[in-house]
Amino acid sequence: METTAVILAGGKSSRMGENKALMELGGITVMEKIIRELEPIAGRIVIVADDKEAYRAFGKEVITDMYKGAGPLAGLHAGLTSSASTWNIAVACDTPFANRGLFQELLRQARQSESKAAREGGSSGPEAVIARTGDRVHPLLAVYRRSVLPGLERELRLGHYKMTVWLDGLRTEYADGEKLAAAAGLPQECLAFNMNRPEDYEKAKAWLEKMKGPL
Template identity: 25%
Template sequence: MEAPSPSLIAVILAAGTSSRMGKNKMLLRLGGESMVRRVTRSVLGAGLEQVWVVVGRDSTQVGTEVADLGVRLVENPRYAQGMGTSFRAAVEAFPKDLEAAMFVLGDQPFLTAGMYQAVLEAYRIHRPPLVIAQFGGVKAPPHIFRRDLFAYLGQNKDEGAKKVVAQHKAEAIVVELPESALFDIDTPEEYRRALERIAGGE
């Protein structure tokens, strides 16, 4: 007998080109481990049944970084065309009865398991079409999308889910997270600042 499908999974988007960094930021070392491994461990700490990692650039190396963590790798061969292709790669692989999915950026190393849990808890209590994280005044992933929104994700290959979030924000539950956790790493300067934060104990 096959195991029942999970009702909610997390998808870590780790397939991008890292063009502004000049090298694959998923493989950058942070506190003795790669960024993709650090983020994946935090997501796993939230207690989800399944965590998926969408890989593209350097997919073998990125996959190796998380191979022992029990995650599922989803290959996105079109990753160079934009983030929307990673959303589509995940959605097209979803079980047909999947209830909802939490999408996570692979370059947000200061989000903790507790923060992901807060977003998940908001969904489990209210079951809205959309849960949005807000850091101070900025709305940013992680976001949870209910199944009825899956078809709209990744329709524009160049962008992620901004349009879907904008169109459904009136139906969304917003979860406030610490502003300091919103720290994407896109450039060498941001990487240097991240290393300083970690050296300082974060």
């Protein structure tokens, strides 16, 4: 079954002062860059955002949260609810250097672990494979089985919005930063880099210039 990719764009960008996903790097918006990287590996791409009109021009389905004000968990819930795929890529709209090599490695690990569990019998495979760089985990740079949806909805109904608490209850594997960096062809510090503030945007532009080429 095809892979679905969920781009989470529901934040207010208050620290940046403008919509992070629509800022340009290398002549294209961050949103367009992420879409281009996902298109070769995801049969379907959905954008989860409060402002549908802001993203219609990208030609992808735009959906909104069912649980308003509940943060990233609500965005992931909306994306998984709309999906029919076993495995789903989750990526935040402000990670400009996330690329197809990184996404492919996350999917490869998920499917490899799933196959191993099936061969060995008596154990279930992972429900999530999440990028990890150093001692930091990145739940919005990950792949999730759609089967996590009932538990996720239960947490939201109870008003539990902390993603780290929800993740503690899943069968989770972590994708090693060094492997991800090799697959992506990027330094580890770029893999999950978030543009949250104007100084982050300037840093991203400086990194891009240093890389000597388009994104």
